[in-house]
Amino acid sequence: MKLFQTLILLLTFSAISANEHNHHYNTNEQVVVWVDTVGPFANSQETYEFTQLPYCLGEKTLLDHHHETLGEALLGVELINLGTNIQFAKNEEKEILCKTTLSNSDIKTFIYAIRNNYWHQLYVDDLTAWVFVGEEDEPLSNNDNINNVEERKQYLYTMKNFSISYNGDQIIEVNVTNLNPVHLKPDADEMHITFTYSVYWTKTDKLFSNRWAKYLDSDFFEHKIHWFSILNSFMMVIFLVGLVAVIMLRAISRDYARYDKEEGLLDLDRDLGDEYGWKQVHGDVFRSPSRLTWISAMVGTGTQLVVLSFIIILYTIMGDLYLERATILTATIFLYAVTSMISGYFGGSYYAKYGGKNWIKTMFITSGLWPGVVSGVVFSINFIAIYKTSSKAIPFFTMVAILAIWLFLIFPLTLLGAIIGRNWAGEPNFPCRVNPIPRPVPDKIWYAEPIMIILLAGILPFGSIFIETYFIFTSFWAPNKTYYVYGFMLLVFIILITVTACVSIVSTYFLLNSEDHRWHWTSFFASGSTGGYVFLYAIYYFFARTKMTGVFQTTWYFGYMGLVCFGMFIMLGTVGHLTAEKFIRKIYSNVKID
């Protein structure tokens, strides 16, 4: 664990002042205040560089810019030294930060920002505080047109009051309040503004280890509903596991008994007899699926994503990563690269098992599928970010770094995995022979059609994660809520995988019983359809629960939601497909067919 953390630090060329790293200060040592990006309160992902507002910064004696990790660069974190001269445990009364003269257009910029509820984040010793740019008058009476902005006055906050508590040589809590609002006159030619700050230090007995408690909204995340939903999903798991057990018993014991009696009959007789159901398609279930290359690539990628998600959640729980800016993202990228052997291995062995010949192409698709989709979405959003000069625009150097990771880490590891998988686990060891001519799929009732199974199968798994989805969305899209209950997430993840596996078995059994042998893609899509339901929920969430506006934020939201849901589709599709394959092997392996 420690080694890995060090590795990440090394790889991410992180170099900030030493005291911010160990969080111990000497008396009168400088404490840096970093300002993060500015942006509208309702659009948490629409952020701009701080300096795009005509603020001024103080004189700096230390670093100017915070060196970024890879994750921070991707998330558009832009930390700039505000230029305050704050010393540890030393009070300051109304110190001057800087003086500036606002031109008419600067004033208009500030007015625009205040009208749109712009705010920004401050970091002091990694602790964060949120402050608004300014405030707006309430309309004088209800009769006034609220939208008539000319009637309302905008005030710019010019003073920050830092209230910092400390215990020994460590900073425990930081509160920042805004003071001295200055009325911005929209038609003034210029205004002289002085930004000031005060600092009040107080001693406290609170422990350093508890300093994050105030950011973790435990009333919200540990609400009764949350516990209740877990319990609920757990009941669902028990019910489904019971159902699967019943199916297995039925399929394996009773059906075999009948089937064995008929041994020795010709296939033709069997087909014409009153025997029907899954046994009829034994000559087709192990036929190679259509588009073998793609299903192999998806199975490989899905397996990797499942393993990766487990590792990330566990690692986050153990390392308390949620407390650190963008660390989860940085860790995810490197862990993704390191685990790409898994996708190569499973994709390669799956492909070889079904007798695929063009494994090089499959390997290329496996290694490029997920990175390709992600980069496609990220680059499209990036165009809009660049156009809007948002800080979310990804720097060129970061893109090169990502490309290098793909080229020198992901690709070779996938190749290695594919070679191992092909040679060591690529034996086509299916229990039944494949008939040379595919059996025609009989006409059947509408609800046994694959498309209906696909639509219905996603509902239960979605139901089991629905509440958790709400919590995750809220913590991601609402400002200043940090998701920290990764224990819940782990539990829900395990429940989701179990429910998906069970539903996949049930729906595959149903499909085969209707003498339909097209189970490969059906089981994949049926299990993956949960991702589709999550996306539908995301659409509802956007309109009902958030106040996001504007092209940029909307694209961002749907782009990344789509990506997450596609990831879920591949992961759960793989889980469902592989479980269905295990199930089919199991029920057909005892059937003796000559």
Ligand SMILES: *[C@@H]1O[C@H](CO)[C@@H](O)[C@H](O)[C@H]1NC(C)=O
């Ligand atoms: C700033 O905050 C401190 C501590 O909360 C308070 O005592 C002080 O009065 C505030 N300063 C001003 C100018 O309001």
Ligand SMILES: *[C@@H]1O[C@H](CO)[C@@H](O)[C@H](O)[C@H]1NC(C)=O
């Ligand atoms: C910060 O604000 C909270 C809530 O108003 C208060 O309980 C706490 O004592 C303040 N801390 C400091 C260091 O001023």
